[in-house]
Amino acid sequence: MMDAIAVQSLGSEQPGPACDRVLIAEDDPMFRRILRSWLEDWGYQITVAEDGAQAWHILQEISPPHLLILDWIMPNLNGIDLCRMVRERASSPYQYILLVTAKDDKQDLVRGLEAGADDYLSKPFDRDELRARLRTGRRILTLQDAQFKIGEELRLQANHDGLTGAWNRTAILGLLQREFEHAARSGNTVGLIMLDLDYFKKVNDTYGHLAGDDVLVEAAQRMRQAVRSYDLVGRYGGEEFLIVSPDCNTEQIQACAERIRSAMAREPVHAYGSKIAVTLSAGTAILAPGLNTEREALAAADAALYDAKSAGRNRVVSCT
Amino acid sequence: MLDDGLERGGSSQAKTSNGKQAIAGIGAAPWNRSVTLERLGGDEKLLHEVMRIFAEEAPKHLSGLRDAIAQQDAGRVERIAHRLQGELGYLTIPEVLLAARELEEKGRNSDFEGALRLLPSFEADVSRLLHLMVAEERASGAPEATP
Numbered sequence: 001m002m003d004a005i006a007v008q009s010l011g012s013e014q015p016g017p018a019c020d021r022v023l024i025a026e027d028d029p030m031f032r033r034i035l036r037s038w039l040e041d042w043g044y045q046i047t048v049a050e051d052g053a054q055a056w057h058i059l060q061e062i063s064p065p066h067l068l069i070l071d072w073i074m075p076n077l078n079g080i081d082l083c084r085m086v087r088e089r090a091s092s093p094y095q096y097i098l099l100v101t102a103k104d105d106k107q108d109l110v111r112g113l114e115a116g117a118d119d120y121l122s123k124p125f126d127r128d129e130l131r132a133r134l135r136t137g138r139r140i141l142t143l144q145d146a147q148f149k150i151g152e153e154l155r156l157q158a159n160h161d162g163l164t165g166a167w168n169r170t171a172i173l174g175l176l177q178r179e180f181e182h183a184a185r186s187g188n189t190v191g192l193i194m195l196d197l198d199y200f201k202k203v204n205d206t207y208g209h210l211a212g213d214d215v216l217v218e219a220a221q222r223m224r225q226a227v228r229s230y231d232l233v234g235r236y237g238g239e240e241f242l243i244v245s246p247d248c249n250t251e252q253i254q255a256c257a258e259r260i261r262s263a264m265a266r267e268p269v270h271a272y273g274s275k276i277a278v279t280l281s282a283g284t285a286i287l288a289p290g291l292n293t294e295r296e297a298l299a300a301a302d303a304a305l306y307d308a309k310s311a312g313r314n315r316v317v318s319c320t
Numbered sequence: 321m322l323d324d325g326l327e328r329g330g331s332s333q334a335k336t337s338n339g340k341q342a343i344a345g346i347g348a349a350p351w352n353r354s355v356t357l358e359r360l361g362g363d364e365k366l367l368h369e370v371m372r373i374f375a376e377e378a379p380k381h382l383s384g385l386r387d388a389i390a391q392q393d394a395g396r397v398e399r400i401a402h403r404l405q406g407e408l409g410y411l412t413i414p415e416v417l418l419a420a421r422e423l424e425e426k427g428r429n430s431d432f433e434g435a436l437r438l439l440p441s442f443e444a445d446v447s448r449l450l451h452l453m454v455a456e457e458r459a460s461g462a463p464e465a466t467p
Contacts, residue, residue, distance in 0.1 A: 030373045030407050037366045073402055102406035124409035127361045 019096070019141035021045045021065035022134075025055035025082065026100075027074045031123065035069060038127060042134070052077025056085060059095075066093060066141050067134065072101035072112065080115045087116035094144055096137035100125060161235040163213055164220035172234025172242050176287075176294050179232075179246050184289035191245035191253030191286055194301040195223070195260065198279045198313040200239035207274050214271035215278055219264060226259040242298075250286050250318065257282040257316040265314055279314035281305060286319075351452040356411055371453050374407055378450060382443050385423070389435045397427030397435055404446075411453075416445045 022044045026032045032048060039046050047065055049055035053076035058064060068086070070079035077085075079099055086095055099117035101108065102124075112120045118140075119133050159171040167175060179190045197203075197219055204212040216239065223233050227243060236242040243260075245253055261282055268275040283304025287297035300319040308317040353367075360366045381404050388396035401423035408417045419442045426435035 028403055028406060029377065030370055030410070033369050033373060034360065034366065034410070037363065037369075038361065041361075073399060102402055102409065123406040124359065127359065 019067045019138045019145070021047065022067045022069060023047045023049065023055060023058060023065040024069045025049040025052060025074060025079065026069070026071040027051050028071070031071070031100075038130065039134075042131060044134075051075045052079065052082045055082055059086065064095075066095050067137050068095055068097045070097060070099050070117075072099055072103060072108075080112065083112070083115040083117050093148055094141070096141050098133060098137060161220075164217050164235050166220045166224075166241065167232060167234035169234065169236055172232060172236065172244065173294075175232050175234070176242075176244050176298075179244055180287060180289060180294050182246065183287065186247075188247045189249055189286050189288045190297075191243075191248030191250075191256065191284065192297050192301045193241075193243040193245070193253060193257045193260070193282050193284050194236070194298070194305045195241040195243070195257075195280050195282045196305055196309065197239040197264075198281055198309075200278075203271075203276060203278065207272060207276060211272035211274055211276065215269050215276060218269045218271070219278065219280065222263040223260050226263045227256060231256070242301075248286075250284075253284045253286065254316060254318050257284050257318075261314065261316055281308035281313045282316045283308055284316065284318045351411065351413065351449055351456060353453075353456045359410060368457070370410065371457065374411065375450055375453070377407070378404070378446050382446060385439065386443075388427075389432055389439060392430070392432050394427050394430040394432075397432075398424050399427075401427055408446075411449065413445075413449060416442070416449060419445065 020043065022039055024032060024035050024039070024046060026035060026048075027050055032050070036046055036048065044067075045065075047058055049058055052070075052074045055068075055070065055074075056077060059068075070082055072079040074082075079101070083097055083099065086097065096119075097117045098119045098121060099112045099115075100121045100123055101112070102122065104122040109120050118137065121130060121133060159167060161168045166172075176190075176192075182188075183190050197215065200212065200215070203215055216235075219239075220233060220235065220241070223241060223243065227233060227245065230246060232244040234242045234244070243256070245256060248256070261280060265277075265279045268277045283301045283306070285297045285300035285304060287294060292300070304317040304319040308315050311317065356370075357364065357367050360370065381400050385397065385400045385404075387393075388400060401420050405417060405420035405424055408420055419438060423435055423438055423442060426432070426438065
């Protein structure tokens with residue numbers, strides 16, 4: 001995957017998406033004009049700062065450019081100090097810095113690189129050389145972008161159930177722990193719902209496992225639609241799901257569980273060419289730091305789910 | 321406009337038989353439009369813009385340089401000379417470029433007497449360069465720049 005992305009970008013004349021935006025920090029209007037003209041010709045999106053302080057301000061934005069062309073000598077904040085500030089911030093993703101200056105001593109070059117610049121170009125710079133150096137920066141940023149995406153993908157895979165997209169068991173239990181700690185600090189309670197699809201084995205046996213998979217995907221989808229945006233839906237195992245609802249009391253969690261039950265029972269699932277009527281049972285409990293632990297709350301929700309099953313399924317039972 | 325820059329910049333120059341200008345004081349290093357144009361990627365519009373900006377900025381730089389030397393502000397002398405050095409680098413006049421570099425060094429070393437000695441010929445060279453640029457522009461038939 002990484003190779004494909006890298007090769008595609010390296011072979012392209014146009015900048016890759018990771019580094020098509022360039023910040024030019026240059027106080028000299030002539031160089032600003034030249035840089036803007038050339039970079040726009042080469043397909044970059046340009047943001048211009050007329051001094052170092054303005055450049056630093058732009059770099060505080062949520063999504064600043066990743067490729068920076070900084071003049072060494074600028075009013076308010078010079079390019080060297082700006083370089084140091086960018087590096088001290090150690091932001092991710094990495095920002096590639098090309099320092100430009102009329103200074104051309106070897107000592108100046110060393111000073112510039114030691115301040116955190118990735119490359120150094122003396123004024124007046126040659127058009128082709130500048131273009132080639134920007135491509136080098138772009139290559140590095142594109143590779144970094146590919147690695148970043150792979151990291152994100154791996155994180156997603158590590159935390160999510162591959163079939164339903166819900167949090168996996170490890171992740172949902174970790175999130176429950178986090179919400180417990182948060183509730184202990186804020187004094188709020190956390191609602192838990194343990195859910196189980198009724199007669200799911202029969203679905204698999206009758207319609208096949210692919211249809212069973214479709215049912216699981218649809219069930220997770222209906223659960224996500226029925227809860228609040230900040231509630232957490234996890235696949236606890238097999239056909240069992242666990243929902244963690246921060247800042248939620250007994251009545252609210254019961255209502256939420258009932259919404260999910262109703263959403264599931266209301267219409268059949270279109271699964272692998274069949275329409276399958278599916279219901280679920282749910283047990284709810286409240287986690288109240290100081291009164292019970294996560295483990296106790298989970299056991300309570302599980303016991304309530306068992307009661308719901310015993311009472312005939314397709315119903316919600318709350319732990320009392 | 322380029323002419324406005326010339327008015328602020330100062331002196332005039334002699335015209336040679338082929339219609340080009342010779343810059344007294346910078347020897348055999350005429351303003352070479354085609355070399356600058358090549359450096360700018362052959363972009364006539366950009367060349368014209370660059371010349372317009374230089375015509376606007378150079379007189380301000382020269383005036384600032386005079387003030388900075390008079391006030392013995394070494395940092396400012398260094399900064400302005402450094403900036404002129406960068407700009408002149410694109411205009412392909414090595415002798416004037418060297419003079420700017422020397423002025424920057426004088427500033428760095430707080431050598432105000434030395435800077436003062438260099439300044440008149442440097443000012444004259446830059447002014448003549450501005451005149452020469454205008455003449456070349458007219459000779460090439462390029463439209464007059466507007467600010």
